[in-house]
Amino acid sequence: MQTTTVHNFTMTYDEQGQGQPILFIHGYPLSRMLWEPQLTGLADIARVLVPDLPGHGESQAIPGPYWMEDLADDVKVFLDNLGVSEPVVICGLSMGGYVAMAFYRMHAARMRALILAATRPGADSEEARANRDKAAEQARREGVITVVEAMLPKILAPETYQQQPELVDYVRRMMLSTSTEGAVGDLMGMKERPDSTDTLKEILLPTLILHGEDDQIIPPKEAEGMHRLIVNSRLELIPGAGHLLNLEQPDKFNNAVRSFLEQV
Ligand code: MLT
Numbered sequence: 001m002q003t004t005t006v007h008n009f010t011m012t013y014d015e016q017g018q019g020q021p022i023l024f025i026h027g028y029p030l031s032r033m034l035w036e037p038q039l040t041g042l043a044d045i046a047r048v049l050v051p052d053l054p055g056h057g058e059s060q061a062i063p064g065p066y067w068m069e070d071l072a073d074d075v076k077v078f079l080d081n082l083g084v085s086e087p088v089v090i091c092g093l094s095m096g097g098y099v100a101m102a103f104y105r106m107h108a109a110r111m112r113a114l115i116l117a118a119t120r121p122g123a124d125s126e127e128a129r130a131n132r133d134k135a136a137e138q139a140r141r142e143g144v145i146t147v148v149e150a151m152l153p154k155i156l157a158p159e160t161y162q163q164q165p166e167l168v169d170y171v172r173r174m175m176l177s178t179s180t181e182g183a184v185g186d187l188m189g190m191k192e193r194p195d196s197t198d199t200l201k202e203i204l205l206p207t208l209i210l211h212g213e214d215d216q217i218i219p220p221k222e223a224e225g226m227h228r229l230i231v232n233s234r235l236e237l238i239p240g241a242g243h244l245l246n247l248e249q250p251d252k253f254n255n256a257v258r259s260f261l262e263q264v
Contacts, residue, residue, distance in 0.1 A: 015082070024039075157214035157240065
């Protein structure tokens with residue numbers, strides 16, 4: 001574990017390996033713990049960089065809302081601090097994907113390739129926005145634990161949830177390491193995030209789209225839609241995986257990333 005100062009907060013991160021930098025951005029309400037199988041499983045072919053976003057894991061919390069553009073800028077400063085000047089492969093899962101799309105809008109020249117995992121391009125519907133408000137209110141009133149317990153059964157594939165109690169416990173611990181300020185900051189930022197559909201139409205970078213077949217948070221049809229929009233994209237649907245496909249099926253996920261990295 002290492003730390004670096006990004007703007008006004010201390011960011012915690014892990015780093016392993018050498019060569020092509022690949023930066024993994026976690027989702028909500030998660031942390032760099034999400035990427036443990038990638039940190040250990042891909043370090044032989046790349047320089048794997050895994051930060052905690054503000055208010056998540058062991059990074060300091062700052063007042064929200066956390067706009068996707070601000071999170072993308074935090075990630076850019078993180079790369080600057082580490083002296084990473086060559087183009088990076090950016091992989092974002094779910095909210096991390098929203099941040100990756102914002103990063104592309106702001107810093108495309110810093111990117112070599114893109115990996116979008118369990119994410120979607122659209123902005124929130126009215127119903128989704130109202131649900132963000134409810135979740136934020138609940139987190140403020142009762143702490144993140146209520147939000148975590150409600151989300152936990154849906155964030156993994158039903159099969160994973162029933163058959164892998166240790167993984168369920170790992171995910172619970174990761175989610176509970178999110179501060180209330182961090183969770184509320186995400187919710188308020190995601191609620192106002194822009195529609196990235198037009199961004200996807202402009203992306204010429206090699207792009208890998210990965211999605212769990214049993215994702216109950218973001219349906220796989222979102223991945224199929226993104227594949228149609230991004231000209232240079234490859235789509236892989238991962239069986240036996242829900243929203244946290246890289247944790248649920250680490251070998252399949254890492255193999256897909258490996259063969260993609262060989263090509264870029
Ligand atoms: C995530 O996993 O990052 C979130 O579920 C995304 C969202 O709520 O839109």
